[in-house]
Amino acid sequence: MKSKITIIALLAVVAFFVLLYLSFSKVxxxxxxxxxxxxxxxxxxxxxxxxxxxxxxxxxxxxxxxxxxxxxxxxxxxxxxxxxxxxxxxxxxxxxxxxxxxxxxxxxxxxxxxxxxxxxxxxxxxxxxxxxxxxxxxxxxxxRIYQARYLAGILAGAMTKTNHVGYVAAMKNIQVYRGLNAFILGVQSVNPKAKVYVRWTNSWNEGEVETENANKLIDSSGIDVIAFHQDRAYIIEVAEKRGVYCIGNHVEKNRFSSKMLSSIALDWxxxxxxxxxxxxxxxxxxxxxxxxxxxxDAVGLSFYSSEVPDSVKTLVNGAIEKIKAGYNMFSGRIVDSKGKVRSEEGETISDEVLRSDMEWLVKGAVEP
Structure with missing residues (x-):
């Protein structure tokens, strides 16, 4: 009788820990x-x-x-x-x-x-x-969309012939600054001579304003690649009409021409x-x-245009592996557009700063 009670008690303990495991582990x-x-x-x-x-x-x-x-x-x-x-x-x-x-x-x-x-x-x-x-x-x-924007920056920096890259930014908030800065750092990592020309729309979805700012960048800054941070495809349509390269924002597959080089992608x-x-x-x-x-693999680029050469894909893929291995593009000496040092050699900007204190642009950004 005693042995039966012991067995029942053991089974109860095992059942308890199984339930505990199911409750507190990734099942x-x-x-x-x-x-x-x-x-x-x-x-x-x-x-x-x-x-x-x-x-x-x-x-x-x-x-x-x-x-x-x-x-x-x-x-x-x-x-x-x-x-x-x-x-x-x-x-x-x-x-x-x-x-x-x-x-x-x-x-x-x-x-x-x-x-x-x-x-x-x-x-x-x-x-x-x-x-x-x-x-x-x-x-x-x-x-961490900024990681994908860094990859997009590498793509833009490698594909530009004029060394003038455009970026139509949305709201002046930390999320947009963070992504824009990562993009600029990506451009600079493969093309130190390139400049990134930035215009702001102060909205997520205003077709007329986005179209106007994209055209102004093309007309006044001589850009031949344009990226953006808005919800819809208005700027892609401008790039198509004007014959400049474009990098999309949250476009899963290329519904446009080969001039659309790629797109920021998230796996929601x-x-x-x-x-x-x-x-x-x-x-x-x-x-x-x-x-x-x-x-x-929650972020990345969703596709490559046929106009992106294998050598550029190799650059981007190398950056992907580097980031997966622990590289942070917000490390080393980083100076903002007003000359203030934001990170020194051997330092890395913390996640806390990236989340709550990045309302500035890195050096290399031009706001015409």
Whole structure:
């Protein structure tokens, strides 16, 4: 009798540790899916634009849908919400009223705009692509897009014949500065003589403004390669008409001519599965850092034009392997456009600075 009790006790202990393992480890998709289905997990997502913008929101939506489907999560989606208080507040409050307990804010300024709403609903977990705001029920997530922009810079620096490269930037915020600086450093790494001419639109999606600024760069600066940081394909269309090379932003495959050299790419499936799976397994504690890069193949370039020679591809691929091995392009001596030293030889700019204190341009940027 005693031996039977002992065996039962041992089995109970084993069962306990198996459950503990399932709760606190990265288990397979099927196991996580079962947990999510039992929980009947529903996640709200707020998008800036529609889901067919041939850019940021379209690739974002596809990643969200695929991640949710693979993890057995129900997706609640609200689209075309500008970075403005009234429509964003309504969208989020509607989700809260619908009993959603996890809400994902997919545009940069969303968390700042409604930080009071986030703070006043501690029972709801919020995720956003912004490290400039902190709350117990808010976590930042993102990809290291700047690594992909560095690769794009290498491509632009190697392909330019005039040594004049253009860049149409969106908002003057840390995310855009970080990516733009990485792009410039990429250009300089293969072509120290090249200059990067920058114009700002102060918007994510203003076709007329983007078109105007792209044309001005081509007319006044003699650029023969142009990159950009906006949601849609307006600047690609300008480049096509004007016959200059272009590097896209969140375009999965080339729907244009061979003049489109490549595009910045994010694998949102990897990014969303990473933190949603942790949430399902109750592992989303304050120590989690959801900033994924080349080490997990979360960012990169999505394709190469037929006009990109193998020698240039070799340069880019070499940089990819270097970054995967631990190289940080924000290291060594870096001077900003006003002559201030931001990093010395032997130093590396920390993630903390990259996230919260990069509102400057590196030397080599020209703002005509």
């Amino acid at each position: 397979g998709n099927e196991e996580v899916k079962k947990i999510a289905e039992v929980q009947k997990l529903r996640i709200g997502f707020v998008l800036l634009s529609d889901t067919v913008d041939n850019g940021w929101n379209e690739t974002h939506y596809r990643g969200i849908r695929s991640a949710c489907d693979s993890l057995g999560v129900q997706m609640s989606l609200i689209t075309e919400i500008p970075e403005e208080r009234v429509p964003l507040e309504k969208a989020v409050n509607d989700m809260i009223a619908d009993s959603l307990k996890i809400i994902v804010l997919t545009s940069y300024s969303y968390p700042i705009i409604i930080k009071d709403i986030i703070e006043s609903h501690p029972d709801v977990m919020f995720y956003g692509i912004n490290w400039e705001f902190e709350a117990p029920n808010y976590k930042a997530y993102f990809a 499936v990897i990014i969303y599965k990473d933190f949603i799976q942790d949430y399902i397994q109750k592992k989303d504690n304050e120590n989690m850092d959801y900033w994924l890069g080349l080490e997990k």
